[in-house]
Amino acid sequence: MDINSELQKKVYKLFEEGTIKRFIGYEKGSLPYKTRPCIITKKEDVNRLIFDQFCVNNLSIYLRGDLEKTGILANMCTLKSIVALLQGNQVKPENLYILAVNCPGMVDPDKAELSSLPAQTKLMPFGYKNLYDKCKACHHELPKIYQDLIGEEISVACEPVDEYAFIKDMEKLTQDERWKFWEKQFSKCIRCYACRNVCPICYCKECMVDKANPQWVSKLNQSSTNEYYNLMRVIHVMGRCTDCGECERVCPVKIPYRKLIKKMEKEIKELYGYVPGKDPKELPPLSTFKEEDPEKGIK
Amino acid sequence: MRIGVFICHCGTNISGVVDVVKLAESISHYPGVVISKENKYMCSDPGQNLIKSAVKEYNLDRIVVASCTPKLHENTFRACLEDLGLNPYMLEIANIREQCSWVHSDNPELATKKAEDLIKMAIARVRFAKELTCSKVTIERRALVIGGGVAGIQSALDIANAGYHVTLVERTPSIGGRMAQLDKTFPTLDCSACILTPKMVEANRHHLIKILTYSEVEEVSGFVGSFEVTIRMKSRSVEMKKCTGCGMCQSKCPVKVDSEFDEGLSKRRAIYMPFPQAVPNIPVIDRANCRYFLEKKCGVCKKVCPSDAIDYDQEDTILKEKFGSITIATGFDLFDHSAYGEYGYGKLKNVITSIQYERLVNSSGPTGGHIIRPSDGKEAKKVAFISCVGSRDNKMGKPYCSKVCCMYTAKHALLLKEHVPDAEAYIFYIDIRAAGKNYEEFVYRVQENYRVKYIRGRVSKIFEEGDNLIVRGFDTLSGESIEMEFDLVVLAVGVIPRKDSDSFARMLNISLDANHFVGELHPKLAPVEKNTPGIFLSGSCQYPRDIPESVAMAGAAAVKSLSLFAKEFLTSEPMISEVNTSICTGCLNCKNICPYRAINEEEIKDLDGKIRIVAKVNETICRGCGTCVASCPSQCINLKGVSNEQILAAIEAL
Numbered sequence: 037m038d039i040n041s042e043l044q045k046k047v048y049k050l051f052e053e054g055t056i057k058r059f060i061g062y063e064k065g066s067l068p069y070k071t072r073p074c075i076i077t078k079k080e081d082v083n084r085l086i087f088d089q090f091c092v093n094n095l096s097i098y099l100r101g102d103l104e105k106t107g108i109l110a111n112m113c114t115l116k117s118i119v120a121l122l123q124g125n126q127v128k129p130e131n132l133y134i135l136a137v138n139c140p141g142m143v144d145p146d147k148a149e150l151s152s153l154p155a156q157t158k159l160m161p162f163g164y165k166n167l168y169d170k171c172k173a174c175h176h177e178l179p180k181i182y183q184d185l186i187g188e189e190i191s192v193a194c195e196p197v198d199e200y201a202f203i204k205d206m207e208k209l210t211q212d213e214r215w216k217f218w219e220k221q222f223s224k225c226i227r228c229y230a231c232r233n234v235c236p237i238c239y240c241k242e243c244m245v246d247k248a249n250p251q252w253v254s255k256l257n258q259s260s261t262n263e264y265y266n267l268m269r270v271i272h273v274m275g276r277c278t279d280c281g282e283c284e285r286v287c288p289v290k291i292p293y294r295k296l297i298k299k300m301e302k303e304i305k306e307l308y309g310y311v312p313g314k315d316p317k318e319l320p321p322l323s324t325f326k327e328e329d330p331e332k333g334i335k
Numbered sequence: 336m337r338i339g340v341f342i343c344h345c346g347t348n349i350s351g352v353v354d355v356v357k358l359a360e361s362i363s364h365y366p367g368v369v370i371s372k373e374n375k376y377m378c379s380d381p382g383q384n385l386i387k388s389a390v391k392e393y394n395l396d397r398i399v400v401a402s403c404t405p406k407l408h409e410n411t412f413r414a415c416l417e418d419l420g421l422n423p424y425m426l427e428i429a430n431i432r433e434q435c436s437w438v439h440s441d442n443p444e445l446a447t448k449k450a451e452d453l454i455k456m457a458i459a460r461v462r463f464a465k466e467l468t469c470s471k472v473t474i475e476r477r478a479l480v481i482g483g484g485v486a487g488i489q490s491a492l493d494i495a496n497a498g499y500h501v502t503l504v505e506r507t508p509s510i511g512g513r514m515a516q517l518d519k520t521f522p523t524l525d526c527s528a529c530i531l532t533p534k535m536v537e538a539n540r541h542h543l544i545k546i547l548t549y550s551e552v553e554e555v556s557g558f559v560g561s562f563e564v565t566i567r568m569k570s571r572s573v574e575m576k577k578c579t580g581c582g583m584c585q586s587k588c589p590v591k592v593d594s595e596f597d598e599g600l601s602k603r604r605a606i607y608m609p610f611p612q613a614v615p616n617i618p619v620i621d622r623a624n625c626r627y628f629l630e631k632k633c634g635v636c637k638k639v640c641p642s643d644a645i646d647y648d649q650e651d652t653i654l655k656e657k658f659g660s661i662t663i664a665t666g667f668d669l670f671d672h673s674a675y676g677e678y679g680y681g682k683l684k685n686v687i688t689s690i691q692y693e694r695l696v697n698s699s700g701p702t703g704g705h706i707i708r709p710s711d712g713k714e715a716k717k718v719a720f721i722s723c724v725g726s727r728d729n730k731m732g733k734p735y736c737s738k739v740c741c742m743y744t745a746k747h748a749l750l751l752k753e754h755v756p757d758a759e760a761y762i763f764y765i766d767i768r769a770a771g772k773n774y775e776e777f778v779y780r781v782q783e784n785y786r787v788k789y790i791r792g793r794v795s796k797i798f799e800e801g802d803n804l805i806v807r808g809f810d811t812l813s814g815e816s817i818e819m820e821f822d823l824v825v826l827a828v829g830v831i832p833r834k835d836s837d838s839f840a841r842m843l844n845i846s847l848d849a850n851h852f853v854g855e856l857h858p859k860l861a862p863v864e865k866n867t868p869g870i871f872l873s874g875s876c877q878y879p880r881d882i883p884e885s886v887a888m889a890g891a892a893a894v895k896s897l898s899l900f901a902k903e904f905l906t907s908e909p910m911i912s913e914v915n916t917s918i919c920t921g922c923l924n925c926k927n928i929c930p931y932r933a934i935n936e937e938e939i940k941d942l943d944g945k946i947r948i949v950a951k952v953n954e955t956i957c958r959g960c961g962t963c964v965a966s967c968p969s970q971c972i973n974l975k976g977v978s979n980e981q982i983l984a985a986i987e988a989l
Contacts, residue, residue: 124924239920241918241919241971252983324927
């Protein structure tokens with residue numbers, strides 16, 4: 037049975053049993069290599085649901101607000117973000133049905149030769165080299181928070197990638213060189229806030245950049261405030277960000293956010309031995325107080 | 336908005352560096368500032384009158400005082416505003432002494448500029464100042480005392496005698512604590528038990544004191560005036576109401592284990608009272624050693640008990656009660672001298688600790704007051720006393736002086752001479768610290784009248800030779816090394832914090848000091864108070880204390896409880912955090928991170944009728960530390976009186 041019929045069958049059953057009132061998944065987009073998120077509320081619509089290697093959107097963002105019995109198709113990145121949402125009390129686990137999928141990694145359209153696209157239904161027709169960078173470093177260990185699982189188990193056959201390799205390259209630069217690099221990157225920013233809007237853990241009711249009283253950050257699009265905004269956003273999600281890479285993917289001016297986010301992740305890992313997106317019961321180190329915290333002064 | 340700025344000379348402390356007159360003049364032109372004045376001492380009556388008349392004359396509604404640190408005179412000036420009928424929180428202090436004149440005396444010009452900046456920032460803050468008010472909280476007029484030693488007993492008595500209910504919780508089967516183990520007390524040589532037991536009995540008979548022995552405090556929540564405490568009363572396996580304390584059970588019990596009370600010098604039974612004068616006079620079954628609980632055999636105590644008080648099925652009782660105040664009197668532990676290789680790693684039989692010696696010389700002790708050697712039961716004729724074992728020793732992580740050892744060692748040597756007149760006593764010491772009423776005279780008497788020999792120097796090795804011990808050391812006064820033979824060596828082991836002080840502190844959410852004793856609020860001016868209001872300290876949990884000090888502390892701690900109970904109600908601190916629930920996402924970071932456990936979750940109804948969870952600050956617990964403000968990802972928590980608005984305004988003013 038191919039993965040699409042497996043998915044559709046399972047969701048159909050969930051609707052029939054009354055386990056869920058709506059389901060968040062993907063449907064085919066207007067281009068062969070595009071998919072888009074869709075929300076299904078009737079069992080008759082399940083044949084719209086698909087899963088392939090272009091299902092890159094992080095669906096957890098649609099879990100915000102007051103949910104009523106919602107099912108969600110969760111690839112690796114979505115699953116990790118749900119962990120972060122559970123940690124921040126943003127979803128009620130009792131209202132959530134997670135259908136996890138053994139995620140083979142998503143294809144980066146910038147890398148793949150999409151003109152020669154096969155009319156595929158089977159997964160993994162694309163070579164490893166065409167995957168997103170984040171997928172190349174993926175460990176494929178799904179956090180055990182799902183109710184059901186579809187898809188064949190992924191055997192990590194590819195060569196292991198040091199997920200921090202590009203961070204280590206950055207660290208070799210001098211402070212000046214790094215600052216010049218980021219100055220250039222942030223000067224491109226048009227303050228469209230796509231990175232913020234797509235981020236699953238940017239769930240503040242009123243964002244710091246929108247606040248007027250007091251005004252934390254100027255709304256002017258100029259280099260100093262752009263730097264302030266971008267750095268502030270990265271620090272804001274530090275220790276909670278699960279590196280789904282959506283901010284970098286949606287950025288219209290291609291600011292390499294993962295270079296900042298992975299650096300923060302590495303710092304947190306080295307300081308506290310904590311990797312986000314694994315266990316909802318373990319709270320992020322910056323939101324907890326533990327006896328063995330390195331800061332002796334706050335005991 | 337009518338702001339008045341008042342700049343203090345502080346004698347010459349500020350005006351010696353900062354050009355105060357020029358400063359007052361330039362600040363007076365600052366927008367919003369109606370009047371700017373300077374005075375020699377703003378905190379003095381003339382200074383305060385200057386503020387008062389200026390407020391009246393210029394109809395000021397908020398003021399800035401540029402003076403010393405707000406820690407010193409913020410309350411003075413707040414009271415001044417209150418007298419004028421203004422809200423006391425319409426005040427900002429610019430610290431131009433500690434943060435300016437004292438540290439920049441080398442550059443008066445720049446210091447004046449910095450002082451101006453500091454005042455400008457204070458003006459920016461006071462613009463956003465809001466009127467704050469205190470709320471009233473009722474008081475549960477009952478005290479909890481943790482620890483039934485002399486400090487705890489005295490605290491309980493003092494509070495109860497003033498007419499309030501006290502619950503005294505003691506971990507062991509009897510109250511009495513360390514003092515019950517001691518023989519005589521320095522410097523007067525009163526019998527310890529003779530002066531303690533009347534107090535124990537008095538506490539037991541007091542109609543306002545409830546004594547819970549063999550019990551432990553398990554959980555504390557709440558806040559001053561209303562602590563919610565969970566106490567576990569461990570099962571005694573003896574029904575307290577039925578037991579008459581006849582002692583038949585302990586005489587027939589076949590199990591023998593080392594007695595804690597006699598420090599392992601004698602045996603007790605599995606069903607036991609720690610000592611004959613125990614209060615309450617009711618035994619407990621030590622289930623870890625009882626044959627009935629280990630092998631389901633025996634049951635002798637149940638058979639012999641004339642009042643059928645033995646109940647093997649008794650279970651722990653959990654008590655949940657509310658208290659207005661908590662007094663910590665948990666006492667101390669003693670240093671384990673096996674850490675010292677030079678003293679034989681605790682393996683030499685005739686090397687004993689000072690507390691074991693107390694039991695040896697005690698006439699109701701295991702030897703009936705005969706000072707005999709543990710190895711062969713021979714009377715000790717030549718005894719070495721070594722002080723500072725686990726005190727004043729950085730190598731052992733104990734840099735502090737245990738304070739009581741010099742005195743009790745002198746007493747021990749004296750008691751040796753009294754018990755065995757022809758015995759010889761040598762005391763090896765570093766310094767003799769005898770600061771206390773009649774203490775120095777006592778040491779002098781021990782040296783002169785009792786001919787106890789004091790040798791200044793550390794002992795480098797103790798080893799066995801035949802039946803006796805050889806003590807090798809160095810006399811730093813004569814500059815000679817010494818080697819002497821002794822029958823018995825007594826180590827003056829240091830006073831250390833309770834071994835479970837870390838978990839105890841976590842349970843009460845209080846801080847410990849560097850040596851893991853319970854830290855006080857202020858070492859000089861608030862020695863029996865904690866930074867958590869409503870929690871007080873008594874006795875050696877805070878630092879090694881002798882009996883008179885412990886008793887004095889107990890009284891002081893009791894007075895703190897009483898002055899709390901004497902109030903009609905408590906007022907809460909107004910400078911605390913508040914949650915803007917409209918933008919709170921309910922992630923409860925703040926709850927996890929709050930060091931005072933002041934934040935809880937609350938369900939609210941949104942405008943659209945949906946129910947969601949937000950954070951709620953308990954006004955009486957919050958101390959306004961601001962940790963939650965920093966941790967809130969949505970900046971929806973604000974600290975009243977130090978709001979984000981005020982801080983940003985101050986930064987902008989720079």
